[in-house]
Amino acid sequence: MVRGTRVIVKTTKIPEATIMRLAVYSRFLEHLRKHDTVTTSSGTIAEGAGVTPAQVRKDLAYFGEFGTRGVGYNVEELCGHIRRILGLNKKWPSVLVGAGKLGSALALYEGFNIRGFHIVGVFDVDPDPVGNRFGSIKVLPMEYLDEVIEKEQVQIGIITVPAVAAQDVGERLVEAGIKAILNFSPHVINLPVDIIVRHVDFSLHLEVLTFNLNSRRTIK
Amino acid sequence: MVRGTRVIVKTTKIPEATIMRLAVYSRFLEHLRKHDTVTTSSGTIAEGAGVTPAQVRKDLAYFGEFGTRGVGYNVEELCGHIRRILGLNKKWPSVLVGAGKLGSALALYEGFNIRGFHIVGVFDVDPDPVGNRFGSIKVLPMEYLDEVIEKEQVQIGIITVPAVAAQDVGERLVEAGIKAILNFSPHVINLPVDIIVRHVDFSLHLEVLTFNLNSRRTIK
DNA sequence: GACTGTGAAGCCATTCACAGCT
DNA sequence: AGCTGTGAATGGCTTCACAGTC
Numbered sequence A, B: 001m002v003r004g005t006r007v008i009v010k011t012t013k014i015p016e017a018t019i020m021r022l023a024v025y026s027r028f029l030e031h032l033r034k035h036d037t038v039t040t041s042s043g044t045i046a047e048g049a050g051v052t053p054a055q056v057r058k059d060l061a062y063f064g065e066f067g068t069r070g071v072g073y074n075v076e077e078l079c080g081h082i083r084r085i086l087g088l089n090k091k092w093p094s095v096l097v098g099a100g101k102l103g104s105a106l107a108l109y110e111g112f113n114i115r116g117f118h119i120v121g122v123f124d125v126d127p128d129p130v131g132n133r134f135g136s137i138k139v140l141p142m143e144y145l146d147e148v149i150e151k152e153q154v155q156i157g158i159i160t161v162p163a164v165a166a167q168d169v170g171e172r173l174v175e176a177g178i179k180a181i182l183n184f185s186p187h188v189i190n191l192p193v194d195i196i197v198r199h200v201d202f203s204l205h206l207e208v209l210t211f212n213l214n215s216r217r218t219i220k
Numbered sequence C: 001g002a003c004t005g006t007g008a009a010g011c012c013a014t015t016c017a018c019a020g021c022t
Numbered sequence D: 001a002g003c004t005g006t007g008a009a010t011g012g013c014t015t016c017a018c019a020g021t022c
Helices: A016-034 A042-049 A053-061 A075-086 A101-108 A110-114 A142-151 A163-175 A202-219 B016-034 B042-049 B053-061 B075-086 B101-108 B110-114 B142-151 B163-175 B202-219
Strands: A092-097 A117-124 A137-141 A156-159 A180-183 A196-199 B092-097 B117-124 B137-141 B156-159 B180-183 B196-199
Touching (some): A042 A053, A092 A101, A092 B202, A142 A163, A156 A163, A156 B202, A163 A180, A202 B075, A202 B110, A202 B117, A202 B156, A202 B180, A202 B196, B016 B042, B092 B101, B092 B163, B117 B142, B137 B142, B142 B163, B156 B163
Parallel strands (some): A092 A117, A092 A156, A117 A137, A156 A180, A180 A196, B092 B156
């Protein structure tokens, strides 16, 4: 124990799976809100999120007591709580590196902007797409990376370059001051431990499907 | 116990996380193979995949003994084994429903075709994009779904429609004989238990990032 | 000496079951 | 009666540590 430390560190480690589910709950709650539902229950949320009611309650319990016993949860209120927990009450400007097919789709993808993430810069090493425009954003050469990141206070970087370039781009982003990275390339990247990195690889999920299709047929 | 049953069901449940990691290992092994590496070790694979050596060995142990004690693994051989386990030795034709930005990016994404998945049909309910072409594939109206699925023996469906349409499209795919679904829409879908469904939602991952950025700053 | 394969231990997440509130 | 919040129990995944092999 460090003497004199006044900061109370929440020692309860929250499972990452819980965070992911909270995000799913928030989606479902927004859906309910749109349909003017005022009150809901752990059972209803569970069904909408594809989990068990006990799971919903446990997940929420990590952060406080948001419901009323015997009654349930106020949709509007719970939705707000979860959004605040996830940090969705703030704006999160981000930069995207890799202006290929996937990159352009993500840059234009409405789903991102809707939820508080907006891409303030798209970059590419390859001079070819530079100068092109994706919606209102134009693709810039890598030289402008530091400038944009500092000016717009960007903390999040999205990588959509081919596998071979991923590691380099990751390091480049860290140099430029990025704190968290979403890596869509099919290559694992190694960065300092204080950088939050998440690897999102579609084909990985496809391979889980083929594994299951395969073994299911074998067993039958 | 059912009398007379001769089928030996492998009771060892394999963790889904193991399958996902095997897919990552196979990527790294292919990378090694390209660089003409003949032999490797659990330590090297672990580093390339961002896990521990023990984890690599445990994962492989579910399926057999592929290495040589004191020596390591033959890259070519292990790669083949894993590919066979995941079912990647076969072709997996698939259909994609939802010809929006994300759908078109995925249909054109080289990463898919490379690994044995190829999209044999792109569909959309909205008549607008129908008739457009994504590379060599043209977007068809939903009426042709059953025909294509049967003719091409398709088992995998990819959903890239907006949230509101996801459930309907899922049911439609199941009707048409699809056995496994990759759902890219931001809405959980409920389908019969014998259908394998995986939900891939980018913004979920972004929200994990913002949660971490948020709580990190609070603790500091 | 190096590295795999594996039972056992440890750890973490989910589920259960019930007390507590409305 | 209905539904939340939670300690306890369960189950499952990961890590450890070492015997076995080259």
